[in-house]
Amino acid sequence: MPRSSRSEHRFPCDQCGADFRFSPSEGRLVCDHCGQSAKIDDDGPGPDGIAENDFLAALNAKTPQAEAENIDRLKCPNCGAELELDLGAHAGECPFCATPMVTDTGPQRLIKPRAVIPFALEEREAQKAMTDWLGGLWFAPNGLRNHARKGRRMQGVYVPYWTFDADTQSRYSGARGMVVRENNRVPRNGQPRTVRAQKIRWTPVSGHVARFFDDILVLAATSLPKSYTDALEPWNLSALRPYHPEYLAGFRAEGYTMDLSEGYDEARARMDRAIRHDVRLDIGGDRQRIETLDTQVRGVTFKHVLLPVWTAAYKYRGKTYRFVVNGQTGRVRGERPWSAWKIALAVLLAAGLGYLAAFWQG
Structure with a gap:
């Protein structure tokens, strides 16, 4: 196994000294310079065996020293993304919006990732998925599609998420209609x-419902619109692997900007919606009223996980278009581009057809 050099996510080839990168198609480290490859020493448990962190202990700043690390990050002044800073680098370009990034946030004490879904798609596959998606859009400008095909390379970024587990017991009163x-x-x-x-x-009715929530997934960054990241779901979390920095070789890693308590607030809102649904099913009947609902939440645990996303940001005719591709499944989301002349042509064509139909009917 090659040893990490200076930056945690750089692994030099022991033959030529060039950096290894993680190859999604091979599932191992490869050197593009000399062709050498190396297996990742990942003999850890599957997703069911990945250890959880205690939520209350983390809130009380009692996270064990081994579960946290100091990270230097660059912050994008446009979208707010914070990316891990490779040693020796002082600037870069944001993979989410193509804005120059020069602001060093300084060392920050952060919770380490527990697990990662490795990239399953190579860049060429993500590029094809994106251009196919663009090709399927009505009224998209041809110039943007051609620009995307021939433009800059896509960037692979591991995006941060929180997952939450919790055991809930809820008592309710209400009425069945x-x-x-x-x-x-x-x-x-x-x-x-x-x-x-x-x-x-x-x-009048009353009762009790119970539910165990497993791996409620909450995006832990705000650099991308939520509509984009929601559209990339579902993720197959059974593919989670224990975190090894070798999976990040050749890719960028975004740091979380939503803290743990904010993430839990979102997860709790999802729990509450699911619990209310369970209560309505338990009440039964044709209509349901929920008058009181008391939920006890116990055993809350969490993980910081990294999920793979291919990103592209293209500037076309003065506007930036952003696209993201799920690095596991190939699902695509991006800004909807419009071609003014295609829309005008369609309007004229529709008007012409309407005129001809009226003429023949007359």
Whole structure:
């Protein structure tokens, strides 16, 4: 196994001295200079065996020394992304918005990643997925598609997420509504008529529901719009591997900017929505009312995980277009480009067809 040199994510080839990179297609380190390869010493457990961190202990700043590290980061002044700074580098370009990054945030004490989903797609595969996606968009400018095909390389970035586990017990009170239909005799035009009416009969209910939440996934950075990252789901978390820095060789790593308590707030909101759904199912009937709901949350644990995303940012006719590709599945999301002349042509064509249809009907 090659030994890490200076920067944690650089691994020199023991034959030629060039840096290894992690190859998604081979699942191992490869040297593009001499062709040497090296296996990653990953004999750790599968996703079910990856250790969790205690949430309350972390909130109380009692995270063990071995679970934290000091990281230097560059901060993008445009989108706010914070990327780990390679030793000796003092500037760079943001992979999310193509903005020059020169602001060094200085050393920060951060929770180490517990697990990573390694890249499964090579750059050429991500590039093809992106251009195919662009090609399938109506009214997208051809120039942007050609620019994307021939433009700069995509960048592979490991994006930070939190995962949360929790055991919940909830007690509720409310009411179950049953729809009933009745025949009522009402006068109409001086004559009694039968009118079928609908009403709801409510019955008081109370009960208890329980649910264990496993790996609620929360994005831990704000550099990308949430609509982008949500569109990259689902992630196959069964592919999580224990964190080894070798997986990051040749890629960038984004640091988390959403702290642990903020991440838990989002996870708790998702839990509450799921619990209310469970309560409605438990109440049953045609309608449900939830009047009181008391949830006890126990055994909260978390992990800091890194997930693979290919990114591209292209400046075309004065505007920056951003695209992201799920580095595991190939799902694509980006800014929707529009071609003004294609839209104008479509409008003229529709107007012309409408005129011809009116002419023939006349």
